[in-house]
Amino acid sequence: MAKRELFVREKMACAGSIKQYNKLLLTRILINEPVIIWVTSGKKTLRQASKEIEVNAGEFILIAAEQTFDVLNEPDSHSGVYSADWISFSKEVIELFSTEYGLEKSIVDSYYLLKDVHHFDKAFNYTLDIIRDHKISQDILKIRLYELLMWLKCCKVSFNPYHALTLSQEISKIILSDVTMKWNAPMIANRLNVSEATLRRNLSKEDNSFQKLLVDVRMTRALTLLQVTEWAISQIAYAVGYDSPSRFTARFKQRFGFVPSDVRTPILTSPEIG
DSSP: OOOOOOEEETTTEEEEEEEEOSOEEEEEEEEOSOEEEEEEESEEEEEETTEEEEEETTOEEEEOTTEEEEEEEEOOTTTOOEEEEEEEEOHHHHHHHHHHHOOOSEEESSEEEEOOOTTHHHHHHHHHHHHHOTTSOHHHHHHHHHHHHHHHHHTTEEEOOOOOOOHHHHHHHHHHTTTTSOOOHHHHHHHTTSOHHHHHHHHHHTTOOHHHHHHHHHHHHHHHHHHHOOOOHHHHHHHTTOSOHHHHHHHHHHHHSSOTHHHHSOOSSOOOOO
C-alpha cells in the first residue's frame, strides 16, 4: 500500500486520501480552495447555517472556495471505516479554465452534489494518480485538471472563479501561506497596510478575532495532516507552528473536543453527536 501523504502541486492542485475510524464532529472547517470530494466508504454530512447535506459512499460533492462547514464523517457500519479522496484546484487553474471555456448557468457558490455521472470516477482517479506522481509534468497535470472541470461543465456546473474575500478570509489565506510562522496581529496589519487597531476593529465587525483565525487555520491544517498523512503527532505540531507537542494536543482538544489520536485510532465508544 502506498504511503499516505498530502500531495501538493504548486499553483495547480492538492490531493489527499482520508481514512477515519471514529464518528467525530469537526466544527468550523474552512475550505480554502475549490474541491471535489469522493466519499468511498461511510457517509459525510455537511452543515452550514440551516442547511445540511449528506454525501453517501460512491457520491461526489463539489465545494466552493472560502466556505465554512461543520463536518461529520461517519464510518461504514460494516467495515468500521470512513474514507474519501479529494482534489482541490488552485485559483489560477479555475480562472484560466473559465476564461478559455466559459461558465455554466449553475455556479458552485457553496456546494453541489454530483452523483450517477458515468465514468467520472475513472477520470477522477486518473487525475489523482497524476497529482501523486511528481515526475509527471505540470503541463500534463493541467490537461488532466481541465478534463475534470470539463466533465463538470458537461454536467452544466462550474466553480465560481470570481469571489470577493472578507477580511477574515484574506487573513486566513496569509496565515495558511506559512502556518509555521509565528504570526501576530501587527505582522498581519503590516501585510494589509492598516493599523493594528483598524485590523482588530474590522475583524470585530465580522464577529471574529485574529487569535481565533490563527487557531482555526492551524488546527484545520493539523486535522488535514492527521487525516491524510502518517506523520507523527509531534511532527504535525511543529508543521503548524507549535514548539511543544503537548501544547498542540491541548489546543487541538480545546478546538475540536477530542485529542489528535482520536482521528486515527478507533475508540471503543464514539461520543454522541447532537
